[in-house]
Amino acid sequence: MTEDSSGKKTKPARRRQGPRRSEASRLAILEATREELVRSGWRKFSVDSVARNARASKQTIYRWWPATGSMCVEAAIGLIPSVTASTSSDTAARIAALIQPFETGTRNGNAHAVLRGALMAAGDEKAAGESWRNWMKSNIRAPLRLILAEMAAKQTIRRDYDIDEAVNLLISPAWHNLIVMRAPLKDGFAREQADRLLKALAP
Amino acid sequence: MTEDSSGKKTKPARRRQGPRRSEASRLAILEATREELVRSGWRKFSVDSVARNARASKQTIYRWWPATGSMCVEAAIGLIPSVTASTSSDTAARIAALIQPFETGTRNGNAHAVLRGALMAAGDEKAAGESWRNWMKSNIRAPLRLILAEMAAKQTIRRDYDIDEAVNLLISPAWHNLIVMRAPLKDGFAREQADRLLKALAP
Amino acid sequence: MTEDSSGKKTKPARRRQGPRRSEASRLAILEATREELVRSGWRKFSVDSVARNARASKQTIYRWWPATGSMCVEAAIGLIPSVTASTSSDTAARIAALIQPFETGTRNGNAHAVLRGALMAAGDEKAAGESWRNWMKSNIRAPLRLILAEMAAKQTIRRDYDIDEAVNLLISPAWHNLIVMRAPLKDGFAREQADRLLKALAP
Amino acid sequence: MTEDSSGKKTKPARRRQGPRRSEASRLAILEATREELVRSGWRKFSVDSVARNARASKQTIYRWWPATGSMCVEAAIGLIPSVTASTSSDTAARIAALIQPFETGTRNGNAHAVLRGALMAAGDEKAAGESWRNWMKSNIRAPLRLILAEMAAKQTIRRDYDIDEAVNLLISPAWHNLIVMRAPLKDGFAREQADRLLKALAP
DNA sequence: TATTAATCGAGACGGTACGTCGAGTCTTTAC
DNA sequence: GTAAAGACTCGACGTACCGTCTCGATTAATA
Numbered sequence: 001m002t003e004d005s006s007g008k009k010t011k012p013a014r015r016r017q018g019p020r021r022s023e024a025s026r027l028a029i030l031e032a033t034r035e036e037l038v039r040s041g042w043r044k045f046s047v048d049s050v051a052r053n054a055r056a057s058k059q060t061i062y063r064w065w066p067a068t069g070s071m072c073v074e075a076a077i078g079l080i081p082s083v084t085a086s087t088s089s090d091t092a093a094r095i096a097a098l099i100q101p102f103e104t105g106t107r108n109g110n111a112h113a114v115l116r117g118a119l120m121a122a123g124d125e126k127a128a129g130e131s132w133r134n135w136m137k138s139n140i141r142a143p144l145r146l147i148l149a150e151m152a153a154k155q156t157i158r159r160d161y162d163i164d165e166a167v168n169l170l171i172s173p174a175w176h177n178l179i180v181m182r183a184p185l186k187d188g189f190a191r192e193q194a195d196r197l198l199k200a201l202a203p
Numbered sequence: 204m205t206e207d208s209s210g211k212k213t214k215p216a217r218r219r220q221g222p223r224r225s226e227a228s229r230l231a232i233l234e235a236t237r238e239e240l241v242r243s244g245w246r247k248f249s250v251d252s253v254a255r256n257a258r259a260s261k262q263t264i265y266r267w268w269p270a271t272g273s274m275c276v277e278a279a280i281g282l283i284p285s286v287t288a289s290t291s292s293d294t295a296a297r298i299a300a301l302i303q304p305f306e307t308g309t310r311n312g313n314a315h316a317v318l319r320g321a322l323m324a325a326g327d328e329k330a331a332g333e334s335w336r337n338w339m340k341s342n343i344r345a346p347l348r349l350i351l352a353e354m355a356a357k358q359t360i361r362r363d364y365d366i367d368e369a370v371n372l373l374i375s376p377a378w379h380n381l382i383v384m385r386a387p388l389k390d391g392f393a394r395e396q397a398d399r400l401l402k403a404l405a406p
Numbered sequence: 407m408t409e410d411s412s413g414k415k416t417k418p419a420r421r422r423q424g425p426r427r428s429e430a431s432r433l434a435i436l437e438a439t440r441e442e443l444v445r446s447g448w449r450k451f452s453v454d455s456v457a458r459n460a461r462a463s464k465q466t467i468y469r470w471w472p473a474t475g476s477m478c479v480e481a482a483i484g485l486i487p488s489v490t491a492s493t494s495s496d497t498a499a500r501i502a503a504l505i506q507p508f509e510t511g512t513r514n515g516n517a518h519a520v521l522r523g524a525l526m527a528a529g530d531e532k533a534a535g536e537s538w539r540n541w542m543k544s545n546i547r548a549p550l551r552l553i554l555a556e557m558a559a560k561q562t563i564r565r566d567y568d569i570d571e572a573v574n575l576l577i578s579p580a581w582h583n584l585i586v587m588r589a590p591l592k593d594g595f596a597r598e599q600a601d602r603l604l605k606a607l608a609p
Numbered sequence: 610m611t612e613d614s615s616g617k618k619t620k621p622a623r624r625r626q627g628p629r630r631s632e633a634s635r636l637a638i639l640e641a642t643r644e645e646l647v648r649s650g651w652r653k654f655s656v657d658s659v660a661r662n663a664r665a666s667k668q669t670i671y672r673w674w675p676a677t678g679s680m681c682v683e684a685a686i687g688l689i690p691s692v693t694a695s696t697s698s699d700t701a702a703r704i705a706a707l708i709q710p711f712e713t714g715t716r717n718g719n720a721h722a723v724l725r726g727a728l729m730a731a732g733d734e735k736a737a738g739e740s741w742r743n744w745m746k747s748n749i750r751a752p753l754r755l756i757l758a759e760m761a762a763k764q765t766i767r768r769d770y771d772i773d774e775a776v777n778l779l780i781s782p783a784w785h786n787l788i789v790m791r792a793p794l795k796d797g798f799a800r801e802q803a804d805r806l807l808k809a810l811a812p
Numbered sequence: 813t814a815t816t817a818a819t820c821g822a823g824a825c826g827g828t829a830c831g832t833c834g835a836g837t838c839t840t841t842a843c
Numbered sequence: 844g845t846a847a848a849g850a851c852t853c854g855a856c857g858t859a860c861c862g863t864c865t866c867g868a869t870t871a872a873t874a
Contacts, residue, residue, distance in 0.1 A: 221816080
């Protein structure tokens with residue numbers, strides 16, 4: 001008989017020694033990151049400044065975010081309200097609900113500047129880009145795929161659409177607005193894009 | 204009679220003394236700018252590096268381009284082939300011709316990286332943004348307005364479209380592709396977008 | 407009668423609870439200190455590095471050596487062979503024997519670099535300086551005082567010498583050699599200095 | 610005939626383009642270096658602090674003093690009054706005059722702390738050590754050699770002395786006093802050492 | 813034909829930020 | 844209570860760029 005089978009002596013993945021990551025520090029850094037993105041933008045983003053404002057050491061920042069862009073992406077994602085899956089029978093509304101958080105989120109204060117910075121960071125740094133695309137995949141692409149598959153089954157839209165193309169159509173105007181136009185998304189944006197997507201996918 | 208002919212002391216925009224701007228230097232700087240955008244991207248774009256590689260002095264760069272972003276926009280515009288106004292009766296083709304240069308231009312070497320950098324610069328710096336929007340206005344918006352007006356008159360598309368919205372629809376997928384996806388535009392991109400725009404504008 | 411015998415509840419300097427100081431750790435730290443002094447010198451001496459190489463925690467080091475310099479002095483003293491009091495009738499030999507350990511000790515490996523580091527530490531930090539001067543007092547100054555007093559009584563040397571001045575004369579060339587010249591003491595050094603001291607003290 | 614021989618067109622080592630080294634900056638840095646050596650000593654000497662106090666950029670410091678120690682040595686040498694060659698017939702006085710500047714210089718304010726720092730720097734860094742030894746060679750060793758050679762010729766001292774040993778005897782008590790004792794040299798130090806050296810070199 | 817004003821390269825300057833390392837303190841788990 | 848492990852804030856390291864400046868050389872219109 002092994003110790004494992006005897007039961008009481010089993011040590012299930014014993015925690016390592018020493019202090020754990022400081023949650024207070026993590027939150028302060030992310031908040032300071034948002035402020036710095038608004039103040040300086042992505043190009044002039046300064047890690048020193050974030051450290052100063054968060055009363056954190058640069059060491060701590062570099063320990064947990066080896067790439068600066070990842071920190072910005074994480075800070076931006078924290079601003080986007082979590083999606084509430086709509087079960088409405090109005091499919092356009094269900095699609096709009098997916099990107100509604102962007103519309104809503106970017107209208108609070110300078111949140112659009114934070115998102116713009118994070119998008120640029122995702123474009124500049126490989127790791128940040130992956131973080132961002134992963135988030136998009138689970139929060140936009142996957143739910144959208146479900147909705148569209150359902151509609152295709154009912155023959156409400158054509159069957160040969162490309163899911164990535166559909167995502168692109170749905171959100172690229174938002175990025176254009178945020179990055180090139182440097183502005184929040186206007187009221188009704190989400191619904192408008194949803195309608196446009198459905199029109200483009202009409203059989 | 205003009206003032207010029209009236210008096211011998213009039214100086215009709217007399218040229219200043221001393222040597223004129225060096226064209227060789229200007230071209231070398233723009234070329235080095237493109238290389239630097241490919242090598243380092245917009246965030247890490249270094250004026251020192253451009254000066255080194257162009258064998259130019261920093262003074263010369265700052266004299267002619269007070270803002271770094273303007274230099275990048277100018278460098279990128281130099282890569283886009285000049286538009287050849289199509290007189291085809293196929294309106295989709297005429298629209299596609301407008302953005303064809305982006306598709307063509309970004310498929311040569313690392314040109315897409317240069318364009319990405321310039322777009323980010325235009326988003327970051329006011330002066331660069333204006334340069335870029337001016338170029339877009341005369342090279343995309345104005346011709347597109349003519350074509351769409353013609354079509355609206357023939358009732359091929361609906362009449363209440365918004366021209367800025369139309370430009371947005373036409374090119375935002377390109378920017379998304381270049382900035383977020385970090386990739387050149389794929390073959391047939393221009394025609395595809397033109398078709399999609401017409402579909403969206405259908406009466 | 408002592409207090410101890412009077413009552414059963416008396417705690418005669420009872421040892422504290424818990425484990426006592428780890429001798430293994432202490433030795434490992436002193437050894438790592440010597441290596442670090444050789445590798446990096448006093449100016450770049452790193453406590454982190456000592457902790458790493460001794461597989462000790464920084465906490466342990468700071469607990470027992472509040473000042474870094476004291477650790478270096480202790481490490482260096484450990485290298486100096488203990489003096490064997492000579493009873494020779496040759497007084498020059500008896501004096502030479504006092505500083506012979508420096509000559510002998512600094513000729514083994516990189517011991518001279520350790521001693522140099524410790525001397526600098528003693529010059530930089532008050533506590534380290536005191537440790538060092540205390541050691542010098544009991545190991546050099548006190549025995550030398552005895553020898554010289556004996557000689558003065560026999561009128562072999564003059565009577566009005568200053569003991570501190572004598573110590574200075576005896577060892578300052580050693581420090582000069584170690585610190586400024588960065589070299590071990592050469593063969594015969596101890597005897598030479600002893601002779602020179604006696605000559606200077608001649609009546 | 611070459612241009613050189615013709616005379617007037619000769620360009621003797623034409624000065625290079627661009628600005629020359631700033632003397633004001635150099636002096637401010639050396640002064641701040643002295644203050645920093647007094648404030649922090651050699652071990653905790655901070656280039657950042659020097660830059661701050663001298664209102665200079667670190668770049669400028671590292672451009673002209675690749676090694677920190679060299680800067681300290683240069684700063685210290687600037688404090689030592691230039692030696693005035695004595696032509697006295699009193700040879701002890703002539704020797705004392707050589708090291709008089711140390712005695713005089715280290716009694717002004719905290720100059721002894723500056724010299725101590727520079728000596729430690731010379732012990733720690735190769736380049737600084739060479740700078741220091743070069744200065745010593747031309748300012749102490751060379752003049753002393755002349756004086757002693759003269760005396761040896763007159764048979765006032767013995768002939769088989771070693772010049773480096775003589776220098777060592779003359780100044781090692783000074784270093785001991787400055788480094789280990791952390792004190793200025795006491796009044797009459799120079800003369801005392803000169804007398805002692807002559808006694809040691811007596812035939 | 814000189815003078816003069818503007819351009820060019822080179823590069824030094826005071827600054828700010830980079831990403832890394834060490835100091836000294838504190839927290840957690842093991843023994 | 845001591846030890847190892849290691850996270851924390853702070854500050855310095857030596858390097859790279861920023862945007863400004865000074866300098867000597869060059870070039871073309873003016874005097």
